[in-house]
Amino acid sequence: MHEMMVAQSLLAQISDEASKQKAKPVLAKISCGKLNALNDEILSFAFDAIAKDTLCQGVKLEIEHKPLQAKCKTCNHVFEIEFSKPQCEKCNGQEFELLPDAPLILEEIEFQTG
Amino acid sequence: MKKINIGKKILSENEKCAIENKSLLTKQKKLCLNMISSPGSGKTTILVRTITELNNKIKIGVIEGDIQTDIDAQRIRATKAPAFQINTEGACHLSAAQISRGLKNLPVNDLDLIIIENVGNLVCPSAFELGETGKVVVLSVAEGDDKPAKYPGIFAKSKTLLINKIDMLASDGQVDFDIERVKSDASRLNKAIEIFPISAKTGQGMADWYDWLIRNVKQSRMQT
Numbered sequence: 339m340h341e342m343m344v345a346q347s348l349l350a351q352i353s354d355e356a357s358k359q360k361a362k363p364v365l366a367k368i369s370c371g372k373l374n375a376l377n378d379e380i381l382s383f384a385f386d387a388i389a390k391d392t393l394c395q396g397v398k399l400e401i402e403h404k405p406l407q408a409k410c411k412t413c414n415h416v417f418e419i420e421f422s423k424p425q426c427e428k429c430n431g432q433e434f435e436l437l438p439d440a441p442l443i444l445e446e447i448e449f450q451t452g
Numbered sequence: 453m454k455k456i457n458i459g460k461k462i463l464s465e466n467e468k469c470a471i472e473n474k475s476l477l478t479k480q481k482k483l484c485l486n487m488i489s490s491p492g493s494g495k496t497t498i499l500v501r502t503i504t505e506l507n508n509k510i511k512i513g514v515i516e517g518d519i520q521t522d523i524d525a526q527r528i529r530a531t532k533a534p535a536f537q538i539n540t541e542g543a544c545h546l547s548a549a550q551i552s553r554g555l556k557n558l559p560v561n562d563l564d565l566i567i568i569e570n571v572g573n574l575v576c577p578s579a580f581e582l583g584e585t586g587k588v589v590v591l592s593v594a595e596g597d598d599k600p601a602k603y604p605g606i607f608a609k610s611k612t613l614l615i616n617k618i619d620m621l622a623s624d625g626q627v628d629f630d631i632e633r634v635k636s637d638a639s640r641l642n643k644a645i646e647i648f649p650i651s652a653k654t655g656q657g658m659a660d661w662y663d664w665l666i667r668n669v670k671q672s673r674m675q676t
Contacts, residue, residue: 340544348462432640446455450453
């Protein structure tokens with residue numbers, strides 16, 4: 339349940355921006371890498387729970403999961419890694435190097451206008 | 453609808469605090485390891501044996517993370533090493549701010565190595581930087597040899613893997629565990645990971661782990 343800490347940080351950042359914009363936030367777009375092990379449902383559940391009765395009540399979270407890439411040591415091909423079948427999609431090589439995972443980012447907030 | 457681009461790291465507060473911890477530790481030339489595993493893999497037993505057997509060589513302090521109780525801190529203190537207990541009251545991982553509090557409560561100046569024993573959990577702690585020099589993942593043989601494949605995150609991020617309780621791999625096959633599978637799965641996720649099969653109970657394999665610790669303590673001392 340590390341989603342709770344993510345939800346708390348998210349709530350603080352969206353609230354800050356809402357005070358700056360003097361507008362009601364309705365949607366927050368988030369992106370994260372595969373190794374963040376973030377579960378969408380749990381994050382939304384945690385966020386809804388702590389956003390209740392705040393300016394952020396009702397804000398929807400849209401979470402984009404960025405693939406984790408690896409570079410094949412045999413043929414240098416860069417591919418999206420599947421942990422259930424960790425091998426190069428081109429040459430089936432089993433030796434590869436994981437490329438850095440995408441960090442957890444608050445990309446964009448949408449506010450109500452008028 | 454008005455769209456505002458933010459592009460900010462969500463865990464930036466934790467990250468900021470982790471960077472502060474790291475710079476404090478680097479300035480004082482200390483090695484700091486974040487130890488992560490499932491509950492019951494033997495982290496505390498490994499620490500107790502390590503502290504006792506390295507007593508004359510390196511001074512170790514421990515930050516203990518548990519949901520409840522100070523049982524682990526008491527076990528560490530029985531070795532005469534300093535330990536600071538953090539109870540997370542339900543949270544499944546330690547955060548950088550808690551480590552900052554831990555560092556203030558340990559005699560860091562007198563220590564060579566600070567070990568953070570994270571809350572028993574293979575998933576959540578791997579997502580939070582604490583300011584450590586590196587992560588040590590512990591896997592005990594009773595947990596099964598499929599863990600690197602099933603929990604890739606922590607194995608991809610760790611500096612070292614300790615495979616504990618190898619005394620259970622007795623010749624009568626008490627536990628089915630293919631150690632070579634773990635080594636190859638973990639190395640595939642992380643080519644730099646150093647792997648030490650150990651038994652903190654019998655002491656088997658511990659000497660290589662100690663050498664690794666001593667080497668890394670020396671490296672931290674030399675850092676500029």
